[in-house]
Amino acid sequence: MIEFKITPGGNRPIYQQVVDQVRAAIVSGELSIGDPLPSVRGLAQQLVVNHNTVAKAFAELVRDGTLESRQGRGVFVAKRRNVFSASERKRRMSQALDVFLAEMHALDCSADQIQEAVASRLDQLTGK
Amino acid sequence: MIEFKITPGGNRPIYQQVVDQVRAAIVSGELSIGDPLPSVRGLAQQLVVNHNTVAKAFAELVRDGTLESRQGRGVFVAKRRNVFSASERKRRMSQALDVFLAEMHALDCSADQIQEAVASRLDQLTGK
Amino acid sequence: MIEFKITPGGNRPIYQQVVDQVRAAIVSGELSIGDPLPSVRGLAQQLVVNHNTVAKAFAELVRDGTLESRQGRGVFVAKRRNVFSASERKRRMSQALDVFLAEMHALDCSADQIQEAVASRLDQLTGK
Amino acid sequence: MIEFKITPGGNRPIYQQVVDQVRAAIVSGELSIGDPLPSVRGLAQQLVVNHNTVAKAFAELVRDGTLESRQGRGVFVAKRRNVFSASERKRRMSQALDVFLAEMHALDCSADQIQEAVASRLDQLTGK
DNA sequence: GTGGTCTAGACCACA
DNA sequence: GTGGTCTAGACCACA
Numbered sequence: 166m167i168e169f170k171i172t173p174g175g176n177r178p179i180y181q182q183v184v185d186q187v188r189a190a191i192v193s194g195e196l197s198i199g200d201p202l203p204s205v206r207g208l209a210q211q212l213v214v215n216h217n218t219v220a221k222a223f224a225e226l227v228r229d230g231t232l233e234s235r236q237g238r239g240v241f242v243a244k245r246r247n248v249f250s251a252s253e254r255k256r257r258m259s260q261a262l263d264v265f266l267a268e269m270h271a272l273d274c275s276a277d278q279i280q281e282a283v284a285s286r287l288d289q290l291t292g293k
Numbered sequence: 294m295i296e297f298k299i300t301p302g303g304n305r306p307i308y309q310q311v312v313d314q315v316r317a318a319i320v321s322g323e324l325s326i327g328d329p330l331p332s333v334r335g336l337a338q339q340l341v342v343n344h345n346t347v348a349k350a351f352a353e354l355v356r357d358g359t360l361e362s363r364q365g366r367g368v369f370v371a372k373r374r375n376v377f378s379a380s381e382r383k384r385r386m387s388q389a390l391d392v393f394l395a396e397m398h399a400l401d402c403s404a405d406q407i408q409e410a411v412a413s414r415l416d417q418l419t420g421k
Numbered sequence: 422m423i424e425f426k427i428t429p430g431g432n433r434p435i436y437q438q439v440v441d442q443v444r445a446a447i448v449s450g451e452l453s454i455g456d457p458l459p460s461v462r463g464l465a466q467q468l469v470v471n472h473n474t475v476a477k478a479f480a481e482l483v484r485d486g487t488l489e490s491r492q493g494r495g496v497f498v499a500k501r502r503n504v505f506s507a508s509e510r511k512r513r514m515s516q517a518l519d520v521f522l523a524e525m526h527a528l529d530c531s532a533d534q535i536q537e538a539v540a541s542r543l544d545q546l547t548g549k
Numbered sequence: 550m551i552e553f554k555i556t557p558g559g560n561r562p563i564y565q566q567v568v569d570q571v572r573a574a575i576v577s578g579e580l581s582i583g584d585p586l587p588s589v590r591g592l593a594q595q596l597v598v599n600h601n602t603v604a605k606a607f608a609e610l611v612r613d614g615t616l617e618s619r620q621g622r623g624v625f626v627a628k629r630r631n632v633f634s635a636s637e638r639k640r641r642m643s644q645a646l647d648v649f650l651a652e653m654h655a656l657d658c659s660a661d662q663i664q665e666a667v668a669s670r671l672d673q674l675t676g677k
Numbered sequence: 678g679t680g681g682t683c684t685a686g687a688c689c690a691c692a
Numbered sequence: 693g694t695g696g697t698c699t700a701g702a703c704c705a706c707a
Contacts, residue, residue: 286391
């Protein structure tokens with residue numbers, strides 16, 4: 166079962182943190198197609214957040230095709246399907262990359278430091 | 294002169310998009326230390342946004358040490374200086390990293406694809 | 422609850438006066454870590470200023486690490502942390518000092534009077 | 550003759566920096582009653598600023614009674630006279646003090662550090 | 678209910 | 693001409 170961890174003080178909205186973690190868990194293989202997610206109310210209780218917040222996170226993931234909700238049974242990891250056209254995906258990747266690199270540069274990170282930081286964070290996520 | 298471009302419908306606030314683009318222009322070398330930025334009102338008119346929105350973006354960049362405002366003269370690219378403590382810098386790096394990875398995950402990128410994308414974009418920038 | 426008071430005609434901007442008073446309330450112990458601040462719109466109404474003005478003050482305090490904003494819940498006094506580098510801290514200290522001394526000089530205070538005033542106010546605060 | 554020094558990049562308006570320095574020079578004894586100031590145009594040229602800026606600084610000091618302008622002869626340090634009532638002066642001193650202490654506290658300065666900083670800056674000014 | 682963003686438009690300070 | 697502040701008011705995101 167995924168371990169969710171929430172930082173309420175941070176800038177990132179709580180529901181977004183949940184979304185992020187579900188996606189990261191899928192990328193890392195911690196969650197596979199067909200796996201069940203914790204119940205909205207159970208997870209809300211565990212994280213000590215409003216259950217609307219968890220519901221919103223799951224709704225977003227259902228909407229974008231990452232999860233699927235089976236009536237009365239719960240929420241599950243859905244089969245992969247492409248949401249964006251190849252060119253749209255490329256455009257979004259490129260934009261995310263530029264914003265990220267500009268921010269890291271503003272924080273005075275060298276190219277090496279940036280690659281190192283990405284690699285180590287990815288290892289942390291997938292190696293878990 | 295930098296070419297600014299805004300996507301008003303996006304989920305990234307307009308003023309943030311301006312911040313991103315100023316930083317990106319500095320990374321790419323399009324803007325160098327001492328260079329003037331377009332006037333707040335001029336840029337606002339060009340982007341068809343309110344001048345306050347541009348002012349907010351510039352103010353944020355002044356605060357984080359990227360730009361400096363000279364009274365009655367305009368806004369300029371500041372000399373690089375370290376504004377943040379090591380711990381704050383780490384905090385911001387980690388935040389930028391998490392947002393970036395979440396975005397890439399949402400676009401179905403594997404860890405390898407992410408690292409490859411970062412590396413290739415960095416090569417492109419430093420090789421320029 | 423803190424009592425805010427604004428002088429709209431003064432040469433110090435309203436939002437700065439709010440910033441000053443939040444900081445002063447923290448120095449005096451009137452506000453402690455974790456305490457909630459009055460709501461942006463509530464405080465704006467009480468001070469008879471626009472809510473944007475209060476929001477701007479709070480945003481500045483969030484940026485410098487004094488406050489933290491929790492999405493949908495309100496604004497709170499943050500845990501103390503070092504946001505600025507040693508050099509930036511020195512810069513800001515020196516700036517604050519110069520403004521203060523200029524103001525005291527304008528009020529015809531001698532060096533002795535200034536030091537005496539600082540010492541006595543500090544005693545008052547720490548002895549409290 | 551006073552040595553003026555201007556920091557154009559700083560937040561403090563240039564004309565204010567001139568005002569500050571004249572006042573500091575008077576407090577430190579570097580300038581005494583009846584002493585002449587440099588000519589507006591000469592000083593402007595030396596500082597590489599617009600002469601309106603210097604004129605504005607001198608005008609403010611004349612207005613508040615610090616300097617006096619003698620037609621066709623130049624600007625001189627005026628005899629001391631009280632501009633504010635005692636209670637008004639006290640109120641302004643107290644407010645400047647509170648703003649200063651709150652800022653220094655926000656920068657994580659202890660009472661000792663604050664007193665030390667004030668003392669050393671005053672020594673620097675008067676000991677010159 | 679809470680803060681965040683944005684607009685249109687005014688007025689001010691500075692050079 | 694340049695940026696900075698402020699208002700009135702709208703609309704959105706989050707919990």
